[in-house]
Amino acid sequence: MSFNHKHLIDITEYSADDIMQILETAQRFRSVNERRIKKIPTLKGFTVVNMFNEPSTRTRSSFEIAEKRLSCDSLNFGGSSTSTVKGESLVDTVETLCAYKIDMIIVRDKHAGVPRKIADVSGAHVIDAGDGKHQHPTQALLDLYSIWQAKGDLNGLKVGIVGDIGHSRVCGSLIPALKIMGCEVTVIAPPTLMPARPEVLGADHVTCKIEEALPELDVVYMLRIQRERLEGAPYPSLREYNMLFGLTQERERMMKRDAIICHPGPINRGVELDSFMADHPERSVILDQVYAGILTRMAALYLLLGGSEDGITA
Amino acid sequence: MALLLKNVRAIDPQVALDEVCDIVIRDGKIAEVGQNLSIEKGETRDMGGKIAVPGLVDVHVHLREPGFEQKEDIASGTRAAAHGGFTAVCCMANTNPVIDNAMGVEYILARAAAVGKCRVHVAGAATQGLKGEIISEMGDMVAHGAVAFTDDGRGIQGAGMMRRVMDYASQFDRVVMAHEQDDDLVGEGQVNEGVVSTRLGMLGWPAEGEEIQIARDIALSRLTGCPLHVQHISTARGLEMIRAAKAEGLKVTCEATPHHLFLNEDAIGDDYNTSLKVNPPLRTQEDSDALLAGVIDGTVDCIVTDHAPHTAWEKDREFELSPFGMIGLETSLSLVMTQMVHTGLIDYNRLVEVMAINPRKVLRVEEVKLQAGSTADITIIDPDLEWTVTADSFVSKAKNSGFIGADLKGRATDVYVGGYATMQDGQIVE
Amino acid sequence: MNGNQQTKSVCMDAAEIERSLMRIAHQILEANHGAKNIALVGIVTRGDILARMLVEKIEEIEGVKVPFGHLDISFYRDDFATYLSPEVLSTNIPFDVDGKDIILVDDILYTGRTIRSALDALMDIGRPATVQLAVLIDRGHRELPIRADFVGKNVPSSREESVRLFLEEVDGRSEVDIMQVAAGGHVGSAPLGGGN
Numbered sequence: 001m002s003f004n005h006k007h008l009i010d011i012t013e014y015s016a017d018d019i020m021q022i023l024e025t026a027q028r029f030r031s032v033n034e035r036r037i038k039k040i041p042t043l044k045g046f047t048v049v050n051m052f053n054e055p056s057t058r059t060r061s062s063f064e065i066a067e068k069r070l071s072c073d074s075l076n077f078g079g080s081s082t083s084t085v086k087g088e089s090l091v092d093t094v095e096t097l098c099a100y101k102i103d104m105i106i107v108r109d110k111h112a113g114v115p116r117k118i119a120d121v122s123g124a125h126v127i128d129a130g131d132g133k134h135q136h137p138t139q140a141l142l143d144l145y146s147i148w149q150a151k152g153d154l155n156g157l158k159v160g161i162v163g164d165i166g167h168s169r170v171c172g173s174l175i176p177a178l179k180i181m182g183c184e185v186t187v188i189a190p191p192t193l194m195p196a197r198p199e200v201l202g203a204d205h206v207t208c209k210i211e212e213a214l215p216e217l218d219v220v221y222m223l224r225i226q227r228e229r230l231e232g233a234p235y236p237s238l239r240e241y242n243m244l245f246g247l248t249q250e251r252e253r254m255m256k257r258d259a260i261i262c263h264p265g266p267i268n269r270g271v272e273l274d275s276f277m278a279d280h281p282e283r284s285v286i287l288d289q290v291y292a293g294i295l296t297r298m299a300a301l302y303l304l305l306g307g308s309e310d311g312i313t314a
Numbered sequence: 315m316a317l318l319l320k321n322v323r324a325i326d327p328q329v330a331l332d333e334v335c336d337i338v339i340r341d342g343k344i345a346e347v348g349q350n351l352s353i354e355k356g357e358t359r360d361m362g363g364k365i366a367v368p369g370l371v372d373v374h375v376h377l378r379e380p381g382f383e384q385k386e387d388i389a390s391g392t393r394a395a396a397h398g399g400f401t402a403v404c405c406m407a408n409t410n411p412v413i414d415n416a417m418g419v420e421y422i423l424a425r426a427a428a429v430g431k432c433r434v435h436v437a438g439a440a441t442q443g444l445k446g447e448i449i450s451e452m453g454d455m456v457a458h459g460a461v462a463f464t465d466d467g468r469g470i471q472g473a474g475m476m477r478r479v480m481d482y483a484s485q486f487d488r489v490v491m492a493h494e495q496d497d498d499l500v501g502e503g504q505v506n507e508g509v510v511s512t513r514l515g516m517l518g519w520p521a522e523g524e525e526i527q528i529a530r531d532i533a534l535s536r537l538t539g540c541p542l543h544v545q546h547i548s549t550a551r552g553l554e555m556i557r558a559a560k561a562e563g564l565k566v567t568c569e570a571t572p573h574h575l576f577l578n579e580d581a582i583g584d585d586y587n588t589s590l591k592v593n594p595p596l597r598t599q600e601d602s603d604a605l606l607a608g609v610i611d612g613t614v615d616c617i618v619t620d621h622a623p624h625t626a627w628e629k630d631r632e633f634e635l636s637p638f639g640m641i642g643l644e645t646s647l648s649l650v651m652t653q654m655v656h657t658g659l660i661d662y663n664r665l666v667e668v669m670a671i672n673p674r675k676v677l678r679v680e681e682v683k684l685q686a687g688s689t690a691d692i693t694i695i696d697p698d699l700e701w702t703v704t705a706d707s708f709v710s711k712a713k714n715s716g717f718i719g720a721d722l723k724g725r726a727t728d729v730y731v732g733g734y735a736t737m738q739d740g741q742i743v744e
Numbered sequence: 745m746n747g748n749q750q751t752k753s754v755c756m757d758a759a760e761i762e763r764s765l766m767r768i769a770h771q772i773l774e775a776n777h778g779a780k781n782i783a784l785v786g787i788v789t790r791g792d793i794l795a796r797m798l799v800e801k802i803e804e805i806e807g808v809k810v811p812f813g814h815l816d817i818s819f820y821r822d823d824f825a826t827y828l829s830p831e832v833l834s835t836n837i838p839f840d841v842d843g844k845d846i847i848l849v850d851d852i853l854y855t856g857r858t859i860r861s862a863l864d865a866l867m868d869i870g871r872p873a874t875v876q877l878a879v880l881i882d883r884g885h886r887e888l889p890i891r892a893d894f895v896g897k898n899v900p901s902s903r904e905e906s907v908r909l910f911l912e913e914v915d916g917r918s919e920v921d922i923m924q925v926a927a928g929g930h931v932g933s934a935p936l937g938g939g940n
Contacts, residue, residue, distance in 0.1 A: 028834040035868070037868040040868065041819075041820060042818075042820070042821075190482055191485060192449075192481040208485040209485075232447075232474070233448060233449070234481075234482070235449065236442065236448060236451045236452065236453075236482075237451055239451070239454075240451040240454050243453055244453045244485075
């Protein structure tokens with residue numbers, strides 16, 4: 001089976017088979033991550049640049065671990081001490097990197113569209129680790145993996161996403177990815193947090209009433225609420241947000257018996273999620289999602305760097 | 315205990331009713347409407363052919379409690395309402411503290427239950443503290459009974475802020491009531507900008523200061539799908555925009571006050587009568603004519619008073635320093651009867667629509683109809699009762715009316731709320 | 745079937761395979777003085793099935809069921825072509841490798857690169873006492889200094905030929921074929937699932 005992708009920038013470019021291949025490959029990396037020597041020589045000698053122009057500890061460290069366990073050489077590039085502070089343009093920075101003869105750039109940037117630009121300018125493989133409010137494909141993949149592991153076949157699964165749908169790159173990838181895999185997607189948020197056209201992302205149902213949606217859902221995916229300055233905020237207080245949209249202990253009784261709870265992290269306990277629900281022994285797969293991040297990122301690196309040049313003759 | 319009202323001319327377009335009949339009230343509800351009714355036990359009152367209509371509702375009043383009790387409070391304000399024939403009012407949130415959370419809503423409802431003489435529906439503030447910066451806890455307020463949201467007293471200045479308010483409110487099937495005033499354009503305006511402001515030498519409040527926000531808010535209602543209720547509309551152009559919005563099918567309603575309908579800027583003479591200082595200001599003759607036409611053709615949904623009590627000493631000062639507003643609960647019905655019904659401009663059906671039916675629709679509260687099974691909120695009107703407005707006419711604590719000296723014909727004489735008499739033969743029932 | 749390859753001859757039939765495996769089982773037991781410390785690890789694509797068959801024979805002979813597992817060496821290949829099997833068959837070694845005498849089992853020993861990868865994988869999993877190699881067929885042409893301890897049959901072959909094991913339980917027949925590969929065709933270990 002060939003994997004004919006050079007980049008992971010836009011999840012909608014991937015078919016259901018492509019995604020399934022990534023998930024199945026990810027599963028194969030479990031034994032490596034659970035034994036004493038957590039390393040395989042598969043990608044030895046590949047140079048991968050982690051270009052994080054927006055702060056991130058979780059995603060970047062997840063990628064770094066994935067790279068190192070595959071024996072890549074990782075280079076961390078970005079943050080406040082970069083040459084962009086000195087006024088260097090994105091294009092110049094990328095061309096400088098390419099002069100180091102690198103193989104892949106994993107980029108997070110606060111502006112949408114940057115990964116595509118980098119892909120056009122450089123010859124390297126590019127993974128989008130989050131561009132502005134646009135997409136975050138590896139997050140979607142690790143979410144799909146976690147749901148797949150917990151619930152089995154993704155086709156026909158009813159997934160509800162609660163929170164800041166309109167300003168979330170997590171949603172920008174997750175909703176299309178769920179649709180590609182045949183899920184039915186409900187988005188739940190106050191109108192102030194909805195995008196203008198949720199159906200363009202692929203949402204099947206739109207509602208502001210979490211209690212009406214909960215009884216139908218197999219997966220409840222909670223997005224993080226930004227605890228920004230409340231001036232200009234899309235909701236009056238964290239208290240009211242929790243009251244109207246929080247996954248509270250009281251609302252658990254409305255959930256299907258085997259419904260699971262996901263969250264991309266970091267959690268705001270008591271805001272979008274009660275502690276009880278975040279730590280729910282049967283329902284919460286939040287910590288599994290973190291592990292899934294390592295596995296799916298290893299799979300993405302392996303498939304992108306391994307096979308796409310010469311393709312495969314199976 | 316049952317109550318039989320004999321010999322009323324019952325008028326209610328909701329059930330195509332206009333006939334002389336009897337009404338039986340039992341356990342707070344209308345038990346029967348018909349001819350020659352009787353009851354075994356209870357009180358019978360012969361109403362002598364007076365008019366009975368579904369209880370009147372004023373969706374824009376200031377009860378001033380908490381914080382400004384020297385002007386009015388819930389006890390006195392609701393008695394003024396009952397005296398004016400009202401079975402319910404919707405009170406505004408610009409008290410001190412502002413009603414912008416569940417606690418405030420509960421307070422008003424509790425006080426009204428304890429000391430009120432009519433139903434009080436609470437409009438919560440749209441933004442916290444009326445500052446126009448952060449949305450108020452609408453969800454919590456709705457859970458505790460709030461019926462609408464408004465920053466009345468002020469206009470919401472930022473378009474983005476108003477958009478957020480309307481987006482957020484649209485979750486709850488509640489109307490956003492808008493006091494339309496662009497602070498930057500209006501500035502320190504005192505009276506309508508034009509002939510009168512020039513003549514009187516005062517800063518003007520241009521019509522555009524209101525119209526710009528009406529246009530904006532109609533557009534935002536279109537964008538967000540949130541129902542919009544434009545408060546105290548005062549200009550012809552503003553009304554025209556409402557008319558167009560309704561024709562387009564948008565969820566837009568509006569209200570007009572008796573002072574904007576029956577007075578205009580020419581009434582403000584060299585005596586600088588502060589009772590005529592209102593916000594928005596009295597406009598031109600053309601504007602008030604347009605508003606009257608709007609009541610007739612249905613563009614104006616509700617007649618409200620914007621009952622704005624102030625103490626005598628506050629109003630008894632320089633025009634420019636006096637606060638805006640006049641009381642209105644006790645003259646509203648009589649003014650509409652005198653100026654519009656008796657003159658043939660509108661019939662009683664239309665009066666019931668703008669003063670009883672539409673207000674309940676805007677607030678999304680229970681309908682009241684003159685038919686069996688409905689809650690017994692009823693207003694009895696003596697259409698021929700003539701009276702002259704004086705300072706002593708008022709049960710309200712405040713006397714700042716712009717209609718002192720007016721000769722009016724038609725007045726509410728009896729009011730029933732849930733079957734209990736709050737006013738009987740013109741006297742408040744304690 | 746892949747049009748690239750045509751069977752030229754059958755060098756082992758089902759009965760011969762059976763006899764070789766029985767002999768190898770005896771040899772393993774002899775070389776290791778019994779079954780006490782041994783464990784078998786089959787290399788995925790058919791080496792794992794052979795390992796299981798050897799375990800059954802050892803149990804027949806010695807009455808002991810030795811531990812066994814399977815090893816997927818894709819991650820340790822030196823050619824890094826993404827040679828994926830459609831099925832997910834990951835490594836599964838359900839016993840502690842440390843201190844054991846591990847018998848690696850594969851079907852065909854050719855260049856020796858597969859065994860080199862298998863040794864690296866095994867070393868990352870633990871520290872065996874010894875590693876021994878059992879193969880069904882040794883077809884020569886070593887490119888690395890690797891040799892088998894237990895061999896079923898030596899089959900000389902040319903580089904233009906492909907030598908393939910088919911097993912009843914996955915391919916419907918048990919035999920070892922020597923096949924002619926068309927010019928430019930792939931020679932070497934086959935993917936699982938019999939796509940060719």
